[in-house]
Each structure stands twice: as structure tokens, then as C-alpha cells.
Amino acid sequence: MSNQFRAIVANEQDGKTVGTLQTLTLSDLADEDVLVDVAYSTVNYKDGLAVTGTAAICRHTPLICGIDLAGVVRESRDPAWQPGDRVLVNGYGLSENHGGGYSQVQRVKGSFLVRVPEPFSLAQAMAIGTAGYTAMLSVNAIRDHGITPADGPVVVSGAGGGVGSVAIMLLAKLGFSVAAVTGRPELGDYLKSIGASEIVAREALAKDAKPLEKDRWAAGIDNVGASTLATMLAQTRYEGLVAACGLAGGVGLPTSVMPFILRGVTLRGIDSVQAAMPRRLRAWQDLAALIDPAALAAATEVRPLADVPALAKAILAGQVKGRVVIDVNA
Numbered sequence: 001m002s003n004q005f006r007a008i009v010a011n012e013q014d015g016k017t018v019g020t021l022q023t024l025t026l027s028d029l030a031d032e033d034v035l036v037d038v039a040y041s042t043v044n045y046k047d048g049l050a051v052t053g054t055a056a057i058c059r060h061t062p063l064i065c066g067i068d069l070a071g072v073v074r075e076s077r078d079p080a081w082q083p084g085d086r087v088l089v090n091g092y093g094l095s096e097n098h099g100g101g102y103s104q105v106q107r108v109k110g111s112f113l114v115r116v117p118e119p120f121s122l123a124q125a126m127a128i129g130t131a132g133y134t135a136m137l138s139v140n141a142i143r144d145h146g147i148t149p150a151d152g153p154v155v156v157s158g159a160g161g162g163v164g165s166v167a168i169m170l171l172a173k174l175g176f177s178v179a180a181v182t183g184r185p186e187l188g189d190y191l192k193s194i195g196a197s198e199i200v201a202r203e204a205l206a207k208d209a210k211p212l213e214k215d216r217w218a219a220g221i222d223n224v225g226a227s228t229l230a231t232m233l234a235q236t237r238y239e240g241l242v243a244a245c246g247l248a249g250g251v252g253l254p255t256s257v258m259p260f261i262l263r264g265v266t267l268r269g270i271d272s273v274q275a276a277m278p279r280r281l282r283a284w285q286d287l288a289a290l291i292d293p294a295a296l297a298a299a300t301e302v303r304p305l306a307d308v309p310a311l312a313k314a315i316l317a318g319q320v321k322g323r324v325v326i327d328v329n330a
């Protein structure tokens with residue numbers, strides 16, 4: 001491989017950091033222990049924020065964007081990793097403080113790396129990506145709370161997006177009845193094909209919630225925040241749990257103490273970026289056991305690196321269905 005490679009790099013533009021396709025050389029990369037030939041990255045909501053400069057995700061410039069990567073180790077000074085190892089990184093500050101995955105090569109800390117589980121190709125690992133691994137963390141929070149399919153349905157907001165789609169697949173595989181909340185009724189057939197049992201209109205939750213409403217859900221996974229999360233809490237059954245992972249609808253939370261003190265509802269925050277390695281390894285092991293490759297394929301499209309700026313705008317506009325894998329070498 002030549003010394004040159006292509007990457008989506010954030011630079012200052014009119015007071016914002018904006019990602020564009022550029023040609024770099026190996027000397028542009030940070031001096032970290034493991035050099036990875038990247039095969040695939042992904043587009044997550046946070047990538048949309050970073051590449052468009054809508055939020056200050058990139059803490060310094062120039063910085064290679066992309067919070068995920070999967071590839072093969074080329075060189076390693078870390079004894080834990082050898083040339084040829086298939087590896088992935090989710091989060092850990094990639095595209096924030098560290099160079100990210102929208103690049104044909106990247107140098108990363110060995111401590112950030114997870115071995116790609118045996119059943120997955122590198123492309124499948126990125127079809128899951130941060131969105132899918134976050135969905136698994138959320139599902140595990142529900143399971144660890146002792147909630148089972150016999151307790152009732154689980155509601156998932158932002159269902160047509162990445163976290164939502166993978167959460168539906170995982171919950172359905174575990175036997176849960178899943179209510180998929182979407183603002184795109186045209187995605188109904190798709191959501192049912194990956195495991196949803198019921199489609200709920202976005203407006204049914206994105207409204208001013210009463211402190212308590214009819215208790216419908218044993219648990220919930222929320223990608224939206226704001227009034228959607230407040231309604232989910234008000235509709236959650238006694239001793240249920242809501243896993244809050246997203247902010248696609250806003251960062252506020254107009255709720256009251258009533259779901260907590262009268263129904264014993266738990267609000268569980270989910271953070272994928274700094275999650276400790278044992279939780280990551282458990283999540284990836286569980287994903288390997290639970291992901292149905294056909295459902296994952298139905299939720300995934302593969303696009304070239306040059307499409308990232310347009311896809312970043314599309315995901316913020318709520319126009320991306322399921323997961324987008326970026327083939328960095330296409």
C-alpha cells in the first residue's frame with residue numbers, strides 16, 4: 001500500500017468543524033501502538049453531528065472523523081495484538097480526541113481494541129457498530145433488571161434508526177413483544193420484518209405527558225429524549241426500566257417524580273463511549289449469539305467513503321433507515 005490514503009477530516013470552516021474527503025500520509029496519524037488497515041466504518045447519529053459540525057464533537061482539528069472502525073492489524077507494538085488480527089473499535093473518543101474510522105488506515109491504542117467475534121465479517125461488525133453495541137447494552141440493562149418476555153411488551157423509540165433497528169432485532173430474538181415507535185409509517189413493513197410486533201406513531205409519545213399514564217410497557221429503550229422519554233416513563237409498568245440512550249428529539253426531560261415513587265420505575269442511562277472493556281466484551285459476545293444475519297442485512301446498506309458528508313446530513317434529518325456501513329476502500 002502506498003504511503004497515501006484517503007480519510008474524512010474535520011477542519012475549521014466558518015467557526016464550525018466540518019468533515020471533508022482528503023488525502024493524507026501515515027505521518028498525519030497519531031503515534032499510537034497499533035496500526036490498523038481499516039476495512040469499514042459506519043454512520044451513527046453522532047457521526048452526523050461531527051461531520052456537519054452541528055455539535056462540537058471534534059475537540060481539535062484537523063481530526064479524522066468516524067466513531068467506529070473495523071479492520072486488520074498491520075503493525076503492533078502492543079503484545080496483545082498481532083498483525084492479521086481482526087479488530088474493531090467503538091467510541092473511546094474516536095472522532096473526539098482521537099483519530100477515527102473514516103480512514104483507510106488508523107493508529108489506535110491497543111486498549112481500545114475488541115477482537116471481532118468469530119461469526120461476524122468485518123462488514124457485519126460495522127453493520128452492528130456503535131448503534132448495535134449500544135442497543136445490546138440497553139437490552140442487557142433490561143435483562144439485568146430481571147425483566148422477561150412474560151412481563152409484557154418493550155417499547156423502542158426512534159425505531160427506524162440504527163440503535164432502534166438493532167434493539168428490535170435483539171428483543172425479538174429474546175422473545176419479547178416489541179412496540180416500535182416511528183415517525184415514518186412507511187417503515188412499518190420493514191420494522192415488522194426485523195421483529196416488531198406493533199407499530200406506534202411518533203406523536204403518541206412525542207407529546208406533553210401526564211405524570212402517570214396507562215401502564216403499557218414492561219421496559220423501554222429511548223433514542224429520542226425530551227417528551228418521548230417523559231411519556232415512556234409515564235407509561236412504564238410497576239418496577240419497569242427505561243434505558244435512555246439518545247437525544248434525536250432533544251436533550252430536555254419534562255418529567256415528574258411520579259413514575260419513580262409510585263411505580264418504582266428505573267431510568268437507566270446508557271453510555272457506549274467510555275463503557276468499561278468487560279461490558280463491551282459481554283455485549284459483543286451477546287451480539288454474536290443473538291444477531292440474525294438476515295435481519296441485519298435487511299437493515300443495512302453499504303456506501304463509499306466519499307458519501308459520508310451527504311449521509312451525515314441525512315442521518316440528522318432522520319432520513320437514514322437502519323444502519324449504513326462505510327466501505328473506506330470503495
Ligand SMILES: NC(=O)c1ccc[n+]([C@@H]2O[C@H](COP(=O)([O-])OP(=O)(O)OC[C@H]3O[C@@H](n4cnc5c(N)ncnc54)[C@H](OP(=O)(O)O)[C@@H]3O)[C@@H](O)[C@H]2O)c1
Binds near residue numbers: 046131182
Ligand atoms: N448513549 C450512547 O452511548 C449512544 C450510542 C449510540 C447512539 N446514541 C444516540 O442514540 C440516538 C440514536 O442513534 P442512531 O445512531 O441510531 O441514530 P439514527 O439512526 O438517526 O436514529 C434516530 C431515530 O430517531 C428518530 N428521530 C429522529 N429525529 C427525531 C425527532 N426530532 N423526534 C423524534 N424522533 C426522531 C428517527 O426514527 P423514526 O423515523 O423511526 O422515528 C431516527 O431514525 C441518537 O440520539 C444518538 O446520539 C447514544
